[in-house]
Amino acid sequence: MQKIRYLLATDLDGTFVGDEAGLRELLDYYDSLPERVALAYVTGRHRVSAMDLIRGEGLPVPDILVTDVGTSVFAGQALAEDLGWKHRMSENWNPQAVLRIAEGIPGIRLQDLPDTRRVSFDADGGEPAEKLRSALSAESIPHTFVFSSGRDVDILPEGGGKGEALRYVIGKFAEERARVLVAGDSGNDLDMLMLGYPSVIVSNARPELLEAEDHETLFRASRPCAGGILEAWMHFHGNTADISG
Numbered sequence: 001m002q003k004i005r006y007l008l009a010t011d012l013d014g015t016f017v018g019d020e021a022g023l024r025e026l027l028d029y030y031d032s033l034p035e036r037v038a039l040a041y042v043t044g045r046h047r048v049s050a051m052d053l054i055r056g057e058g059l060p061v062p063d064i065l066v067t068d069v070g071t072s073v074f075a076g077q078a079l080a081e082d083l084g085w086k087h088r089m090s091e092n093w094n095p096q097a098v099l100r101i102a103e104g105i106p107g108i109r110l111q112d113l114p115d116t117r118r119v120s121f122d123a124d125g126g127e128p129a130e131k132l133r134s135a136l137s138a139e140s141i142p143h144t145f146v147f148s149s150g151r152d153v154d155i156l157p158e159g160g161g162k163g164e165a166l167r168y169v170i171g172k173f174a175e176e177r178a179r180v181l182v183a184g185d186s187g188n189d190l191d192m193l194m195l196g197y198p199s200v201i202v203s204n205a206r207p208e209l210l211e212a213e214d215h216e217t218l219f220r221a222s223r224p225c226a227g228g229i230l231e232a233w234m235h236f237h238g239n240t241a242d243i244s245g
Helices: 020-032 047-057 083-090 095-102 126-138 162-173 187-193 225-237
Strands: 004-010 038-042 064-067 072-075 108-110 119-123 144-148 152-156 174-184 199-201 218-220
Touching (some): 004 162, 004 225, 038 162, 064 162, 083 162, 095 126, 126 144, 152 187, 162 174, 199 225
Parallel strands (some): 004 038, 038 064
Antiparallel strands (some): 144 152
């Protein structure tokens, strides 16, 4: 795949998707630019669910698809799985140990997922989620813990998450001086929004993001979903001025 010069890396639900008029405005704007903007969808959905959403909403097929809260990466025209990232996510990963520990904690329910790239639960608030976090740490189970939206608990392989997956993607597929914008709306987007790249929290974001600490490359949009992405792109990159500028 040719090295990327301009990249939008965005969550799907509630960020890229959620405001049809704003999305059309954003895509029309990108179509008008002299330089193509590559797309990376970075989602908590698994691959089949993500592709169903892409087809159902008529979204552009991305150059890169990061699924399962950053535990799987697919790239290129065929969206083939990146074996380097797959290997990294397989090291020290013991989903059966996570399931064993979770069985003893009330207030969490296992989500029905097609594989064990991650283990995810619905939680009755933060207290059972914190009990699971503590139990995993007490038994020294290698993992990454993500709690978002006041109910979603994702237990990922050590070193997993949207942020680390996006860091890997940019390092492998983008030019060194690529213009990037990262967009999100919920807690599982926080680590990728804090990588130091130009980033946007859309106005409809969950409370855990609205309370996130500011940094100099973080933009808080006044518009929701794709409209907020467009607002941020104009703020950081304008009309995609020369990349050497």
